[in-house]
Amino acid sequence: MAELLHHRLLGAAARAPALLLIHPLGAALDFWDDCLPAWRPHFTCLAMDLRSAGASPRGVAPGLDRHVADLEALRAALGIEAVIPVGCAVGTMIAAAYAARHPDRMPALVLSNPTPRSAEAARAMLKARAEAVRTGGMAAILPAAVKRAFEAQPRDARYQRYLDAFADQDAEAYAEAVLGFAEADATADLPHVRCPVLLVAGRHDLLLPVAQAEAVRTLLPPGARLEIDEDGAHFLPYQQPTRFAERVLAFLGPVLQA
Secondary structure: OOOOOOHHHHHHHHOOOEEEEEOOOOOHHHHHHHHHHHHHOOOOOOEEOOOOOOOOOOOOOOOOOHHHHHHHHHHHHOOOEEEEEEEEHHHHHHHHHHHHHHHOOOOEEEEOOOEEEOOHHHHHHHHHHHHHHHHOOHHHHHOOHHHHHHOOOOOOHHHHHHHHHHHOOOOHHOOOOHHHHHOOOOOOOOOHHOOEEEEEEOEEEEOOOHHHHHHHHHHOOOOOEEEEEEEOOHHHHOOOHHHHHHHHHHHHHHHHOO
């Protein structure tokens, strides 16, 4: 049996559906910690380190196919019948692809700071970033890589915690993860999503601005709901956890009762 992703399951596997928490590039499963107090009374929560992140197995430029297979293997091993993927930033491409390819297990989908694919300019930037960290370590892209993601956000303890964790990553593992996302493209999967979808965009997101969320919505079947957080930037679940967690609960309540 293939080695499973490093994960943390909070709640009973039999309590379905579970929130499947898919972190962005450069983060790990603790990205979601400040959302959990709002979600745990209502849902089992399953957070994981994606391949080539945190304590999970490494991979050579893991792409969407590999990530989706990893998530399905983890779900099956834990015996969870249904999941609601909640993805952030490039993690939304994984979430959408997983929902499209396993529709019978997906009652809903939440995409924060979404994008349909890594555009040409983003691909070039990500490949240059991978080369930079392989040559000069994580310090070669800091603090600029984190500062852009925290546009208009306070430089407080939350910011410093993210910066420190980002700097402590294994540079080669991060480079492999980056190269995998450089070629990621969920545009063919998005039209096949069959469940209700909540999209949340950050007004101050410089990396995946609101227009990217609009592009995702146009690819989804009609009915996807788009909300804009006027204060947030690139990592809404981390930067605005209380408000983001409440948005998710408000969306899921009527959907799961229908």
